[in-house]
Amino acid sequence: xxxxxxxxxxxxLFASLNSTQREVVLSLCKxxxxxxxxxxxxxxxxxxxxxxxxxxxVEVIKKDKESAAVHQIATLGPGDIIGEISLVDKNxxxxxxxxxxxxxxxxxxxxxxxxxxKHKSIYEQIILNISNELASRLRKTSEVTVEVMKKELESSKxxxxxxxxxxxxxxxxxxxxxxxxxFEKYVSQLEYTASVSFxxxxxxxxxxxxxxxxxxxxxxxxxxxxxNWKKYAWEGVLFSIPxxxxxxxxxxxxxxxxxxxxxxxxxxxxxxAPLENKTLMIAFVYFWLTIPQEFxxxxxxxxxxxxxxxxxxxxxxAIFLSNIVFASFHSFLSPIFAVVAFFTGVYWGFIYLxxxxxxxxxxCHALVGTWSLVVLGFDHILLQL
Numbered sequence: 001x002x003x004x005x006x007x008x009x010x011x012x013l014f015a016s017l018n019s020t021q022r023e024v025v026l027s028l029c030k031x032x033x034x035x036x037x038x039x040x041x042x043x044x045x046x047x048x049x050x051x052x053x054x055x056x057x058v059e060v061i062k063k064d065k066e067s068a069a070v071h072q073i074a075t076l077g078p079g080d081i082i083g084e085i086s087l088v089d090k091n092x093x094x095x096x097x098x099x100x101x102x103x104x105x106x107x108x109x110x111x112x113x114x115x116x117x118k119h120k121s122i123y124e125q126i127i128l129n130i131s132n133e134l135a136s137r138l139r140k141t142s143e144v145t146v147e148v149m150k151k152e153l154e155s156s157k158x159x160x161x162x163x164x165x166x167x168x169x170x171x172x173x174x175x176x177x178x179x180x181x182x183f184e185k186y187v188s189q190l191e192y193t194a195s196v197s198f199x200x201x202x203x204x205x206x207x208x209x210x211x212x213x214x215x216x217x218x219x220x221x222x223x224x225x226x227x228n229w230k231k232y233a234w235e236g237v238l239f240s241i242p243x244x245x246x247x248x249x250x251x252x253x254x255x256x257x258x259x260x261x262x263x264x265x266x267x268x269x270x271x272x273a274p275l276e277n278k279t280l281m282i283a284f285v286y287f288w289l290t291i292p293q294e295f296x297x298x299x300x301x302x303x304x305x306x307x308x309x310x311x312x313x314x315x316x317x318a319i320f321l322s323n324i325v326f327a328s329f330h331s332f333l334s335p336i337f338a339v340v341a342f343f344t345g346v347y348w349g350f351i352y353l354x355x356x357x358x359x360x361x362x363x364c365h366a367l368v369g370t371w372s373l374v375v376l377g378f379d380h381i382l383l384q385l
Contacts, residue, residue, distance in 0.1 A: 007054055008106070012133050013081050013126060021122045028113070029106045034099045041083055041097040048090075049109050051082035056103025058082065062095045075100065084130050157216050161307065168211040168300075204329075205292040208300040221307070222299040223358035232355050236363030239351055243344070243364075247372040268377035283374040290366040291358075297326040297345060298352040298361055306353075319349035344368065 008014060014022055031054075034040060040051055043063060053076055060073045073095060076082060082097050087110055113123040212222045219225070254261040301322035309317050327342035348361040355361070372378045 007079050008052065011052055011079060011081060013050070013052075013084060013129050016125060016129055017122065021125070024113075024119060024122060025108065025126075029108045032105050032107055034103045034105060036099055036101050038099045038103075039096060040099065040105070041093050041095070043093055043096040045093045047093070048083075048086040048111060049107055050084050050087070051097075052106040052108070053078055053080050053082060054104040054106060056105075057100045058097050058103060059100050060095050060097055084133075087127055087130055088134070161215060161217065161304065164211055164214070168207050171207055201289055201292050201296070204296050208296045211304075212300060217307075220356070222303045223295075223352060223356060224299060225357055226359070227357065228355075229357070229359045232357050232360035233363050235355070236351065236360035237367065239347075239360065240364040240367040243347070243368040244371050247368070247376055247378065251376045251378065264377065267375060283370055286374055287366050287370045290369055291362050294348065294352075294358050294362040294365055297322055298349060299358055301325055302349055302352060315353045319346055319353060323349060 008026065009022060014025060017025065029052075034056070040058065041047070043061075055078055057075060057077050059075050061070050062073055063070050076097075082105075083093075086093065110123055110126055113119040113126075212219065212224070215222070220227075248266075251264075251266055255264050255266055256262075302318045305321050306314055306318035323342050323345035326345045327338045330341040331338040344365075348365050351361040351364055352358065
Protein backbone atom coordinates (compact mmCIF):
# COMPACT_ATOMS: atom_id res chain seq x y z
CA UNK A 1 0.00 0.00 0.00
CA UNK A 2 1.41 3.39 -0.99
CA UNK A 3 0.37 6.19 1.37
CA UNK A 4 1.04 9.90 1.04
CA UNK A 5 3.06 10.39 4.25
CA UNK A 6 3.09 14.17 3.81
CA UNK A 7 -0.68 14.35 4.33
CA UNK A 8 -0.38 11.90 7.23
CA UNK A 9 2.40 13.71 9.12
CA UNK A 10 0.85 17.18 8.58
CA UNK A 11 -2.39 16.16 10.29
CA UNK A 12 -2.79 17.56 13.80
CA LEU A 13 -3.72 14.07 15.02
CA PHE A 14 -0.31 12.53 14.20
CA ALA A 15 2.03 15.53 13.86
CA SER A 16 3.40 15.24 17.42
CA LEU A 17 4.27 11.52 17.04
CA ASN A 18 7.87 10.51 16.41
CA SER A 19 8.81 8.57 13.30
CA THR A 20 8.61 5.18 15.06
CA GLN A 21 5.16 5.94 16.44
CA ARG A 22 3.94 7.10 13.03
CA GLU A 23 5.11 3.86 11.45
CA VAL A 24 3.14 1.92 14.06
CA VAL A 25 0.00 3.91 13.32
CA LEU A 26 0.52 3.63 9.56
CA SER A 27 0.79 -0.13 9.89
CA LEU A 28 -2.69 -0.17 11.41
CA CYS A 29 -4.22 2.11 8.75
CA LYS A 30 -6.13 0.86 5.74
CA UNK A 31 -6.62 2.77 2.54
CA UNK A 32 -10.10 2.85 1.12
CA UNK A 33 -11.88 4.36 -1.87
CA UNK A 34 -15.36 5.85 -1.48
CA UNK A 35 -17.47 6.79 -4.51
CA UNK A 36 -19.58 9.93 -4.48
CA UNK A 37 -22.58 9.87 -2.10
CA UNK A 38 -21.05 7.22 0.16
CA UNK A 39 -21.92 7.56 3.84
CA UNK A 40 -18.75 7.11 5.90
CA UNK A 41 -20.56 7.83 9.18
CA UNK A 42 -24.29 7.66 9.94
CA UNK A 43 -25.86 9.95 12.54
CA UNK A 44 -26.93 7.89 15.56
CA UNK A 45 -24.64 5.01 14.59
CA UNK A 46 -21.84 3.50 16.66
CA UNK A 47 -18.12 3.09 16.02
CA UNK A 48 -14.87 4.85 16.77
CA UNK A 49 -13.08 4.64 13.42
CA UNK A 50 -11.15 7.70 12.37
CA UNK A 51 -10.74 8.73 8.74
CA UNK A 52 -7.96 10.80 7.19
CA UNK A 53 -9.13 12.27 3.88
CA UNK A 54 -6.39 11.93 1.25
CA UNK A 55 -8.29 12.94 -1.91
CA UNK A 56 -11.76 14.26 -2.64
CA UNK A 57 -14.31 16.14 -0.54
CA VAL A 58 -16.90 15.19 2.07
CA GLU A 59 -19.73 16.99 3.84
CA VAL A 60 -20.79 16.86 7.48
CA ILE A 61 -24.59 16.84 7.72
CA LYS A 62 -27.16 16.74 10.50
CA LYS A 63 -30.87 15.96 10.40
CA ASP A 64 -33.43 18.24 12.02
CA LYS A 65 -35.46 15.99 14.31
CA GLU A 66 -38.61 18.08 13.98
CA SER A 67 -38.72 18.74 10.25
CA ALA A 68 -36.49 15.84 9.10
CA ALA A 69 -34.63 18.37 6.94
CA VAL A 70 -30.92 17.72 6.40
CA HIS A 71 -28.50 20.61 6.99
CA GLN A 72 -24.92 20.82 5.84
CA ILE A 73 -22.68 21.82 8.75
CA ALA A 74 -19.28 21.78 7.05
CA THR A 75 -17.27 20.49 4.10
CA LEU A 76 -13.88 18.82 4.51
CA GLY A 77 -10.99 18.37 2.09
CA PRO A 78 -7.64 16.54 1.85
CA GLY A 79 -5.78 16.45 5.17
CA ASP A 80 -8.90 16.75 7.34
CA ILE A 81 -9.74 14.23 10.04
CA ILE A 82 -13.22 12.66 10.24
CA GLY A 83 -14.84 11.01 13.25
CA GLU A 84 -12.18 11.84 15.87
CA ILE A 85 -14.77 12.99 18.44
CA SER A 86 -15.69 9.35 19.02
CA LEU A 87 -12.42 8.88 20.96
CA VAL A 88 -13.46 11.35 23.68
CA ASP A 89 -17.22 10.92 23.41
CA LYS A 90 -18.51 7.34 23.50
CA ASN A 91 -22.05 8.35 22.61
CA UNK A 92 -23.59 7.53 19.19
CA UNK A 93 -22.36 9.55 16.23
CA UNK A 94 -23.85 13.06 16.36
CA UNK A 95 -23.62 13.77 12.61
CA UNK A 96 -23.41 11.99 9.28
CA UNK A 97 -20.51 12.28 6.85
CA UNK A 98 -21.06 11.77 3.11
CA UNK A 99 -18.67 12.04 0.19
CA UNK A 100 -19.36 14.83 -2.29
CA UNK A 101 -17.05 13.30 -4.90
CA UNK A 102 -15.01 10.17 -5.38
CA UNK A 103 -12.58 10.12 -2.46
CA UNK A 104 -9.62 8.25 -1.01
CA UNK A 105 -9.16 7.90 2.74
CA UNK A 106 -7.15 6.21 5.44
CA UNK A 107 -9.26 4.42 8.04
CA UNK A 108 -7.81 3.83 11.48
CA UNK A 109 -9.19 2.35 14.72
CA UNK A 110 -7.21 3.70 17.72
CA UNK A 111 -8.50 0.87 19.93
CA UNK A 112 -5.97 -1.39 18.14
CA UNK A 113 -3.21 0.46 19.97
CA UNK A 114 -4.57 -0.70 23.31
CA UNK A 115 -3.92 -4.35 22.45
CA UNK A 116 -0.22 -3.81 23.07
CA UNK A 117 1.10 -2.30 26.29
CA LYS A 118 3.97 -0.56 24.49
CA HIS A 119 1.55 1.20 22.14
CA LYS A 120 -0.64 2.73 24.86
CA SER A 121 1.55 5.85 24.94
CA ILE A 122 0.71 6.42 21.27
CA TYR A 123 -3.00 6.13 22.05
CA GLU A 124 -2.62 8.61 24.93
CA GLN A 125 -0.74 11.05 22.71
CA ILE A 126 -3.46 10.87 20.07
CA ILE A 127 -6.11 11.52 22.74
CA LEU A 128 -4.07 14.49 23.97
CA ASN A 129 -3.82 15.84 20.41
CA ILE A 130 -7.58 15.58 20.00
CA SER A 131 -8.14 17.32 23.35
CA ASN A 132 -5.81 20.18 22.38
CA GLU A 133 -7.58 20.53 19.02
CA LEU A 134 -11.02 20.57 20.66
CA ALA A 135 -9.84 23.19 23.16
CA SER A 136 -8.56 25.32 20.27
CA ARG A 137 -11.87 24.94 18.43
CA LEU A 138 -13.76 25.85 21.60
CA ARG A 139 -11.76 29.06 21.98
CA LYS A 140 -12.46 29.98 18.37
CA THR A 141 -16.14 29.09 18.82
CA SER A 142 -16.30 31.35 21.89
CA GLU A 143 -14.77 34.24 19.94
CA VAL A 144 -17.16 33.67 17.05
CA THR A 145 -20.08 33.43 19.49
CA VAL A 146 -19.16 36.77 21.05
CA GLU A 147 -18.96 38.39 17.61
CA VAL A 148 -22.30 36.87 16.62
CA MET A 149 -23.86 38.14 19.84
CA LYS A 150 -22.46 41.63 19.18
CA LYS A 151 -23.90 41.61 15.67
CA GLU A 152 -27.23 40.33 16.95
CA LEU A 153 -27.32 43.09 19.57
CA GLU A 154 -26.51 45.69 16.92
CA SER A 155 -29.17 44.19 14.66
CA SER A 156 -31.69 44.36 17.51
CA LYS A 157 -30.80 48.00 18.16
CA UNK A 158 -31.21 48.71 14.46
CA UNK A 159 -34.63 47.04 14.35
CA UNK A 160 -35.77 49.16 17.31
CA UNK A 161 -34.34 52.25 15.64
CA UNK A 162 -36.09 51.54 12.35
CA UNK A 163 -39.38 50.87 14.16
CA UNK A 164 -39.16 54.27 15.82
CA UNK A 165 -38.08 55.84 12.53
CA UNK A 166 -41.07 54.41 10.65
CA UNK A 167 -43.37 55.58 13.43
CA UNK A 168 -41.95 59.11 13.11
CA UNK A 169 -42.36 59.08 9.33
CA UNK A 170 -45.96 57.86 9.60
CA UNK A 171 -46.82 60.53 12.19
CA UNK A 172 -45.22 63.25 10.07
CA UNK A 173 -46.90 62.03 6.86
CA UNK A 174 -50.30 61.78 8.53
CA UNK A 175 -49.94 65.28 9.95
CA UNK A 176 -48.91 66.58 6.55
CA UNK A 177 -51.89 64.99 4.78
CA UNK A 178 -54.25 66.39 7.41
CA UNK A 179 -52.70 69.84 7.04
CA UNK A 180 -53.18 69.79 3.26
CA UNK A 181 -56.77 68.63 3.51
CA UNK A 182 -57.59 71.52 5.88
CA PHE A 183 -55.71 74.24 4.03
CA GLU A 184 -56.07 72.99 0.43
CA LYS A 185 -57.82 76.15 -0.85
CA TYR A 186 -55.42 78.44 0.93
CA VAL A 187 -52.35 76.61 -0.44
CA SER A 188 -53.54 77.00 -4.03
CA GLN A 189 -53.60 80.81 -3.61
CA LEU A 190 -50.14 81.18 -2.06
CA GLU A 191 -47.78 83.90 -3.21
CA TYR A 192 -44.84 82.43 -1.28
CA THR A 193 -44.53 78.78 -0.24
CA ALA A 194 -42.58 79.70 2.89
CA SER A 195 -45.78 80.71 4.69
CA VAL A 196 -46.97 77.10 4.52
CA SER A 197 -43.53 75.48 4.68
CA PHE A 198 -42.64 77.06 7.99
CA UNK A 199 -45.29 75.38 10.21
CA UNK A 200 -44.92 72.04 8.38
CA UNK A 201 -41.13 72.06 8.67
CA UNK A 202 -41.43 73.03 12.32
CA UNK A 203 -43.78 70.09 13.00
CA UNK A 204 -41.64 67.52 11.20
CA UNK A 205 -38.49 69.02 12.73
CA UNK A 206 -39.87 68.49 16.22
CA UNK A 207 -40.82 64.89 15.42
CA UNK A 208 -37.40 64.23 13.89
CA UNK A 209 -35.64 65.84 16.85
CA UNK A 210 -37.44 63.56 19.29
CA UNK A 211 -36.52 60.56 17.12
CA UNK A 212 -32.82 61.47 16.96
CA UNK A 213 -32.34 62.42 20.62
CA UNK A 214 -34.07 59.23 21.80
CA UNK A 215 -31.92 57.14 19.50
CA UNK A 216 -29.42 54.64 20.87
CA UNK A 217 -26.85 55.97 18.44
CA UNK A 218 -24.56 59.02 18.86
CA UNK A 219 -25.67 62.34 17.39
CA UNK A 220 -22.79 62.24 14.90
CA UNK A 221 -24.58 59.33 13.15
CA UNK A 222 -27.26 61.87 12.19
CA UNK A 223 -24.75 64.45 10.96
CA UNK A 224 -24.88 66.52 14.16
CA UNK A 225 -21.17 67.15 14.50
CA UNK A 226 -18.92 70.19 14.19
CA UNK A 227 -15.86 68.16 13.26
CA ASN A 228 -14.11 69.88 10.30
CA TRP A 229 -17.06 72.27 10.07
CA LYS A 230 -15.04 75.11 8.52
CA LYS A 231 -13.76 72.85 5.73
CA TYR A 232 -17.23 71.45 5.04
CA ALA A 233 -18.78 74.93 5.10
CA TRP A 234 -16.37 76.16 2.44
CA GLU A 235 -16.99 73.03 0.36
CA GLY A 236 -20.71 73.75 0.70
CA VAL A 237 -20.08 77.20 -0.78
CA LEU A 238 -18.06 75.71 -3.65
CA PHE A 239 -20.68 73.04 -4.38
CA SER A 240 -23.38 75.71 -4.51
CA ILE A 241 -21.69 77.72 -7.27
CA PRO A 242 -22.60 75.36 -10.19
CA UNK A 243 -26.28 75.26 -9.15
CA UNK A 244 -26.44 79.03 -8.66
CA UNK A 245 -24.94 79.62 -12.12
CA UNK A 246 -27.29 77.05 -13.70
CA UNK A 247 -30.35 78.60 -12.02
CA UNK A 248 -29.32 82.10 -13.16
CA UNK A 249 -28.86 81.05 -16.77
CA UNK A 250 -32.16 79.14 -16.69
CA UNK A 251 -33.99 82.25 -15.45
CA UNK A 252 -32.28 84.35 -18.12
CA UNK A 253 -33.34 81.84 -20.78
CA UNK A 254 -36.96 81.89 -19.57
CA UNK A 255 -37.10 85.67 -19.54
CA UNK A 256 -35.65 86.11 -23.02
CA UNK A 257 -36.94 83.14 -25.00
CA UNK A 258 -40.01 81.55 -23.38
CA UNK A 259 -43.42 83.17 -23.99
CA UNK A 260 -45.21 84.17 -20.84
CA UNK A 261 -42.04 85.03 -18.94
CA UNK A 262 -40.97 88.11 -20.92
CA UNK A 263 -42.24 90.44 -18.19
CA UNK A 264 -40.35 88.65 -15.43
CA UNK A 265 -37.34 90.34 -13.86
CA UNK A 266 -34.09 88.43 -13.68
CA UNK A 267 -33.61 89.51 -10.06
CA UNK A 268 -36.87 89.94 -8.16
CA UNK A 269 -35.42 90.67 -4.72
CA UNK A 270 -35.22 94.35 -3.89
CA UNK A 271 -33.03 95.82 -1.17
CA UNK A 272 -34.99 99.08 -0.96
CA ALA A 273 -36.52 99.83 2.46
CA PRO A 274 -35.34 96.51 3.94
CA LEU A 275 -37.50 96.84 7.07
CA GLU A 276 -40.64 97.08 4.90
CA ASN A 277 -39.59 94.58 2.24
CA LYS A 278 -41.61 91.40 2.70
CA THR A 279 -39.55 89.48 0.12
CA LEU A 280 -36.31 90.28 1.92
CA MET A 281 -37.78 89.05 5.17
CA ILE A 282 -38.88 85.84 3.47
CA ALA A 283 -35.35 85.42 2.07
CA PHE A 284 -33.97 85.70 5.60
CA VAL A 285 -36.48 83.19 6.98
CA TYR A 286 -35.95 80.74 4.10
CA PHE A 287 -32.17 80.90 4.53
CA TRP A 288 -32.45 79.67 8.10
CA LEU A 289 -35.23 77.19 7.33
CA THR A 290 -32.80 75.18 5.23
CA ILE A 291 -31.04 73.98 8.39
CA PRO A 292 -34.05 72.12 9.83
CA GLN A 293 -34.91 70.93 6.32
CA GLU A 294 -31.48 69.32 5.98
CA PHE A 295 -31.76 67.93 9.49
CA UNK A 296 -35.02 66.24 8.49
CA UNK A 297 -34.07 65.03 5.00
CA UNK A 298 -30.42 64.16 5.51
CA UNK A 299 -29.88 63.74 9.26
CA UNK A 300 -33.20 62.00 9.96
CA UNK A 301 -34.32 60.26 6.78
CA UNK A 302 -31.10 59.55 4.89
CA UNK A 303 -29.09 58.52 7.96
CA UNK A 304 -31.79 56.17 9.26
CA UNK A 305 -32.29 54.52 5.87
CA UNK A 306 -28.50 54.26 5.43
CA UNK A 307 -28.21 52.35 8.72
CA UNK A 308 -31.04 50.03 7.74
CA UNK A 309 -29.54 48.91 4.43
CA UNK A 310 -26.30 47.00 3.96
CA UNK A 311 -24.13 46.36 0.96
CA UNK A 312 -22.14 48.45 -1.51
CA UNK A 313 -25.14 50.51 -2.68
CA UNK A 314 -26.76 51.33 0.66
CA UNK A 315 -25.67 54.98 0.31
CA UNK A 316 -27.39 55.31 -3.06
CA UNK A 317 -30.53 53.62 -1.75
CA ALA A 318 -30.61 55.97 1.23
CA ILE A 319 -30.22 59.03 -1.00
CA PHE A 320 -32.93 57.87 -3.41
CA LEU A 321 -35.53 56.88 -0.81
CA SER A 322 -34.99 59.86 1.46
CA ASN A 323 -35.45 62.25 -1.45
CA ILE A 324 -38.57 60.46 -2.66
CA VAL A 325 -40.04 61.36 0.73
CA PHE A 326 -38.46 64.84 0.62
CA ALA A 327 -39.96 65.50 -2.85
CA SER A 328 -43.39 64.17 -1.86
CA PHE A 329 -43.60 66.84 0.84
CA HIS A 330 -43.33 69.44 -1.97
CA SER A 331 -45.76 67.79 -4.37
CA PHE A 332 -48.70 69.85 -3.10
CA LEU A 333 -47.12 72.93 -4.72
CA SER A 334 -46.73 71.45 -8.20
CA PRO A 335 -45.31 68.31 -9.86
CA ILE A 336 -42.42 70.36 -11.27
CA PHE A 337 -41.62 71.71 -7.80
CA ALA A 338 -41.48 68.11 -6.49
CA VAL A 339 -39.17 67.01 -9.33
CA VAL A 340 -36.81 69.93 -8.69
CA ALA A 341 -36.86 69.17 -4.96
CA PHE A 342 -35.96 65.54 -5.70
CA PHE A 343 -32.94 66.24 -7.91
CA THR A 344 -31.55 69.05 -5.78
CA GLY A 345 -32.11 66.81 -2.75
CA VAL A 346 -30.08 64.07 -4.43
CA TYR A 347 -27.28 66.60 -4.98
CA TRP A 348 -27.29 67.59 -1.31
CA GLY A 349 -27.61 63.92 -0.36
CA PHE A 350 -24.30 63.16 -2.06
CA ILE A 351 -22.66 66.05 -0.20
CA TYR A 352 -23.99 64.62 3.06
CA LEU A 353 -22.82 61.11 2.16
CA UNK A 354 -19.39 62.53 1.41
CA UNK A 355 -19.04 64.42 4.72
CA UNK A 356 -21.39 62.62 7.14
CA UNK A 357 -22.04 66.14 8.43
CA UNK A 358 -24.99 68.51 8.02
CA UNK A 359 -22.73 71.55 7.66
CA UNK A 360 -21.79 71.29 3.96
CA UNK A 361 -25.20 70.30 2.62
CA UNK A 362 -26.96 72.93 4.80
CA UNK A 363 -24.70 75.71 3.52
CA CYS A 364 -25.19 74.59 -0.09
CA HIS A 365 -28.97 74.27 0.35
CA ALA A 366 -29.22 77.67 2.02
CA LEU A 367 -27.27 79.48 -0.70
CA VAL A 368 -28.83 77.69 -3.69
CA GLY A 369 -32.37 77.73 -2.31
CA THR A 370 -32.31 81.37 -1.25
CA TRP A 371 -30.76 82.49 -4.53
CA SER A 372 -33.05 80.42 -6.77
CA LEU A 373 -36.38 80.71 -4.99
CA VAL A 374 -36.22 84.15 -3.43
CA VAL A 375 -33.63 86.21 -5.34
CA LEU A 376 -34.45 84.85 -8.82
CA GLY A 377 -38.12 84.25 -8.05
CA PHE A 378 -38.29 80.56 -9.02
CA ASP A 379 -40.61 80.02 -6.09
CA HIS A 380 -43.32 81.91 -7.97
CA ILE A 381 -42.38 80.43 -11.37
CA LEU A 382 -42.48 76.80 -10.23
CA LEU A 383 -45.96 77.33 -8.82
CA GLN A 384 -47.13 78.45 -12.27
CA LEU A 385 -45.70 75.44 -14.14
